[in-house]
Amino acid sequence: MPVPSRPIVAIGAVAAGTSAASQAKRRSGERDVIMIEKGPHVSYGGCGLPYNILDPRRDIEDLVVISAAEFRSKRGIDARVRSEALDIDPGKHAVGVRDHAQRRTYTIEYDRLVVATGASAAAPDLPGMDLDGVFRLRTLEDGAALKRHLVEKKPRRAAVIGMGTIALEMAEVFKAYGCEVTGMDVLPVVPSGYEPEICARVRAELEARGVGLLAGVSIRRLRGDGRVTAVETDRGDVPADVVLVATGVVPATGIAARAGIALGVKGAIRVNAMLETNVPDIYAAGDCAEHWHVVLEKPAYVPLGTTANKQGRIAGANAVGRGRQFHGIAGTAVFRVLGLEVARTGLGMMEAAAAGFDAQKTVITHRSRAHAYPGSGTIIVVMIHEKSTGRLLGGQMAGEEGVSKRIDILAACLHHQSTIAQVAELDLAYAPPFSPVWDPILVCAGQAQKE
Amino acid sequence: MPVPSRPIVAIGAVAAGTSAASQAKRRSGERDVIMIEKGPHVSYGGCGLPYNILDPRRDIEDLVVISAAEFRSKRGIDARVRSEALDIDPGKHAVGVRDHAQRRTYTIEYDRLVVATGASAAAPDLPGMDLDGVFRLRTLEDGAALKRHLVEKKPRRAAVIGMGTIALEMAEVFKAYGCEVTGMDVLPVVPSGYEPEICARVRAELEARGVGLLAGVSIRRLRGDGRVTAVETDRGDVPADVVLVATGVVPATGIAARAGIALGVKGAIRVNAMLETNVPDIYAAGDCAEHWHVVLEKPAYVPLGTTANKQGRIAGANAVGRGRQFHGIAGTAVFRVLGLEVARTGLGMMEAAAAGFDAQKTVITHRSRAHAYPGSGTIIVVMIHEKSTGRLLGGQMAGEEGVSKRIDILAACLHHQSTIAQVAELDLAYAPPFSPVWDPILVCAGQAQKE
Numbered sequence: 001m002p003v004p005s006r007p008i009v010a011i012g013a014v015a016a017g018t019s020a021a022s023q024a025k026r027r028s029g030e031r032d033v034i035m036i037e038k039g040p041h042v043s044y045g046g047c048g049l050p051y052n053i054l055d056p057r058r059d060i061e062d063l064v065v066i067s068a069a070e071f072r073s074k075r076g077i078d079a080r081v082r083s084e085a086l087d088i089d090p091g092k093h094a095v096g097v098r099d100h101a102q103r104r105t106y107t108i109e110y111d112r113l114v115v116a117t118g119a120s121a122a123a124p125d126l127p128g129m130d131l132d133g134v135f136r137l138r139t140l141e142d143g144a145a146l147k148r149h150l151v152e153k154k155p156r157r158a159a160v161i162g163m164g165t166i167a168l169e170m171a172e173v174f175k176a177y178g179c180e181v182t183g184m185d186v187l188p189v190v191p192s193g194y195e196p197e198i199c200a201r202v203r204a205e206l207e208a209r210g211v212g213l214l215a216g217v218s219i220r221r222l223r224g225d226g227r228v229t230a231v232e233t234d235r236g237d238v239p240a241d242v243v244l245v246a247t248g249v250v251p252a253t254g255i256a257a258r259a260g261i262a263l264g265v266k267g268a269i270r271v272n273a274m275l276e277t278n279v280p281d282i283y284a285a286g287d288c289a290e291h292w293h294v295v296l297e298k299p300a301y302v303p304l305g306t307t308a309n310k311q312g313r314i315a316g317a318n319a320v321g322r323g324r325q326f327h328g329i330a331g332t333a334v335f336r337v338l339g340l341e342v343a344r345t346g347l348g349m350m351e352a353a354a355a356g357f358d359a360q361k362t363v364i365t366h367r368s369r370a371h372a373y374p375g376s377g378t379i380i381v382v383m384i385h386e387k388s389t390g391r392l393l394g395g396q397m398a399g400e401e402g403v404s405k406r407i408d409i410l411a412a413c414l415h416h417q418s419t420i421a422q423v424a425e426l427d428l429a430y431a432p433p434f435s436p437v438w439d440p441i442l443v444c445a446g447q448a449q450k451e
Numbered sequence: 452m453p454v455p456s457r458p459i460v461a462i463g464a465v466a467a468g469t470s471a472a473s474q475a476k477r478r479s480g481e482r483d484v485i486m487i488e489k490g491p492h493v494s495y496g497g498c499g500l501p502y503n504i505l506d507p508r509r510d511i512e513d514l515v516v517i518s519a520a521e522f523r524s525k526r527g528i529d530a531r532v533r534s535e536a537l538d539i540d541p542g543k544h545a546v547g548v549r550d551h552a553q554r555r556t557y558t559i560e561y562d563r564l565v566v567a568t569g570a571s572a573a574a575p576d577l578p579g580m581d582l583d584g585v586f587r588l589r590t591l592e593d594g595a596a597l598k599r600h601l602v603e604k605k606p607r608r609a610a611v612i613g614m615g616t617i618a619l620e621m622a623e624v625f626k627a628y629g630c631e632v633t634g635m636d637v638l639p640v641v642p643s644g645y646e647p648e649i650c651a652r653v654r655a656e657l658e659a660r661g662v663g664l665l666a667g668v669s670i671r672r673l674r675g676d677g678r679v680t681a682v683e684t685d686r687g688d689v690p691a692d693v694v695l696v697a698t699g700v701v702p703a704t705g706i707a708a709r710a711g712i713a714l715g716v717k718g719a720i721r722v723n724a725m726l727e728t729n730v731p732d733i734y735a736a737g738d739c740a741e742h743w744h745v746v747l748e749k750p751a752y753v754p755l756g757t758t759a760n761k762q763g764r765i766a767g768a769n770a771v772g773r774g775r776q777f778h779g780i781a782g783t784a785v786f787r788v789l790g791l792e793v794a795r796t797g798l799g800m801m802e803a804a805a806a807g808f809d810a811q812k813t814v815i816t817h818r819s820r821a822h823a824y825p826g827s828g829t830i831i832v833v834m835i836h837e838k839s840t841g842r843l844l845g846g847q848m849a850g851e852e853g854v855s856k857r858i859d860i861l862a863a864c865l866h867h868q869s870t871i872a873q874v875a876e877l878d879l880a881y882a883p884p885f886s887p888v889w890d891p892i893l894v895c896a897g898q899a900q901k902e
Contacts, residue, residue, distance in 0.1 A: 425866075429856070434787075
């Protein structure tokens with residue numbers, strides 16, 4: 001078979017796009033591979049933004065894993081930055097591109113296309129969003145702008161709107177820069193997606209570290225005259241000279257939708273196990289696409305960098321004809337808020353009920369290290385299982401230490417459709433510095449069997 | 452059915468014995484349950500001995516989880532210390548007991564018996580083992596004696612014979628007490644049970660921290676005049692004023708064998724999935740018994756406290772008629788040596804070959820935290836899989852952090868007979884402080900698929 005002369009093209013070059021392009025190049029060799037990226041940076045770890053901002057000595061571009069120049073020189077991939085995909089013509093297999101640097105518009109004809117346009121910060125329609133001192137945090141430019149503000153303007157009062165993962169990670173950052181911090185969310189129990197027992201532990205951590213929390217609040221506007229001075233809520237004004245709006249993300253699917261690519265769950269691009277869209281020769285991967293969920297056994301939308309990388313690789317391999325399948329996510333995530341690690345995998349009670357499971361929840365608190373070993377913290381473990389079958393549906397944890405990789409044990413069990421009886425019998429590693437002799441997971445699964 | 456008037460009896464009351472007795476009492480309520488324990492302490496965490504000795508301010512009895520008095524008052528279990536089981540008469544359902552405190556001998560007639568006699572330190576037959584300053588480390592008394600020696604005699608040169616888990620943990624302790632430390636082992640590559648790549652990392656850690664290592668050495672005698680002064684080896688004398696002999700353990704099965712109870716792997720008591728021995732109404736659990744291995748799919752001998760607790764519970768439940776099964780171990784273990792965490796689960800290459808698997812090994816080194824996140828260490832990951840099926844057979848890791856619970860992810864996979872392809876697709880938690888975006892496990896499993 002002759003090698004197609006048209007290139008493999010990825011729209012977007014952060015996680016999924018770079019993974020797809022790299023995989024397509026590695027698996028095909030001589031094929032031309034092009035990545036077009038709207039912004040000035042490719043291949044960066046956006047999840048690292050809070051930790052980069054935390055350290056004023058670090059450059060924001062430290063977060064770039066491989067530069068566009070390195071993609072060209074080391075991987076033979078034509079990485080084009082400041083290049084925005086304007087439209088896709090599936091009939092002609094063409095993408096219109098605006099080169100913002102050169103101020104010109106041109107067309108690339110593709111053989112196979114991987115849409116990896118990612119997600120955008122979901123911006124609430126609040127008056128005052130354009131005031132100085134109001135930030136979002138999605139791209140490196142967002143991060144650089146916020147960091148500059150913190151270093152140069154030395155704000156004293158920070159308000160964080162939205163109490164999700166990034167917002168909670170940023171609470172630590174604002175504290176480190178000497179700000180009084182107030183978090184606020186329309187939801188009465190935060191963070192979203194966690195069980196009330198875990199949320200209570202997060203709230204206690206915020207209180208203990210002096211971070212204010214207004215949960216279940218209506219946010220009316222951002223006040224200020226040029227510069228932001230306060231957040232107006234239904235419970236009064238919260239003075240603020242820096243505001244982070246971190247109210248989640250939405251899939252960036254405008255260009256896909258205009259090209260007739262079908263959307264699915266939460267407006268993300270519908271894909272099959274091969275990560276094919278409904279349009280021939282067009283794949284989608286990452287934060288713009290659906291993600292098959294191994295517990296729900298249907299598509300979900302859980303935008304995370306790990307999933308973007310995995311899906312990107314598969315889409316890229318399939319774009320050069322490999323026939324690989326994406327077997328799905330368990331919905332695993334972890335974050336740190338101040339001195340607390342918080343993690344989840346699988347379904348929460350509400351998700352389980354919505355999916356039609358007759359679910360039972362078990363909650364235990366146990367120490368993180370052996371009896372009589374100094375420095376132990378406590379871990380709260382939540383496990384959710386199906387009553388009729390004993391099947392594990394999800395797990396959540398919070399604690400000072402030992403949460404991050406411990407949640408992955410449950411994630412592995414979800415991938416294998418374990419029962420709680422099987423979880424209770426796992427042969428887990430034990431040494432006094434690392435866990436009690438009965439690991440918190442075993443204690444919780446044992447308790448779940450009794451309930 | 453009338454309640455049998457004879458008690459449930461456990462011989463041994465550390466891990467398996469206390470778990471068995473507690474479970475039998477909890478599940479039966481009114482039944483009499485007796486534990487007889489040769490030593491002065493019950494229910495202690497022997498694995499915590501090195502860490503207790505490390506802190507001169509802590510009492511060795513901190514390691515007791517529940518005292519004999521508490522077993523009596525809080526759990527209604529008749530816990531008898533300094534009471535040695537002398538013999539078992541299966542025909543009469545009787546155990547002969549020597550009460551060393553009261554200096555009397557008597558008989559208990561049991562309904563069901565759980566043999567939980569544990570393991571003993573395997574003592575090499577070396578001249579000079581009885582010199583002052585020579586220690587083993589199995590019981591709390593052993594620990595108390597060694598600690599007293601360290602605190603009062605302030606030894607300056609420590610020799611550790613045997614380079615297994617406890618020996619390596621103790622290297623840190625001797626260093627902390629200001630000793631020069633030399634470890635020695637007959638094996639050329641240590642610790643036993645780990646792949647050479649992991650052993651090299653352990654050796655490098657010992658070298659970096661100034662711990663001497665004589666591997667592949669023959670140890671001829673301990674020298675001294677009343678007090679130990681040196682270890683004589685085929686490579687010369689190693690001066691030492693404190694010597695720890697830590698050359699592993701052997702199952703303590705003398706009383707069982709004399710009663711006609713069949714022994715199996717490595718002389719441990721043969722048990723079925725119900726933890727029944729070949730003798731009616733006699734169960735065995737813990738370090739004296741065999742352990743079903745989920746990868747080998749046959750019995751093994753891997754004496755660990757976690758397994759002892761699990762087996763004890765099942766034996767205790769079955770002793771009061773519950774019909775529970777022990778589903779087996781994966782051979783999971785972790786230890787810390789100085790600044791290094793080392794862990795394993797499943798089979799090593801030699802074990803895999805001995806079991807008839809056509810095994811392939813994959814080794815990678817990866818960072819422990821995200822790109823550009825400060826403070827990252829490196830983790831070496833070894834995965835062993837069956838070539839023909841891709842089935843995961845084992846995994847090992849060493850690194851400065853993030854090893855302990857990460858090995859458990861692979862343990863969970865072994866319990867579910869995962870393939871490396873399944874491991875490579877796991878949805879593992881990611882946040883910059885806790886792991887790189889491609890977790891070392893995913894990197895290794897991905898590499899294994901290519902090899």
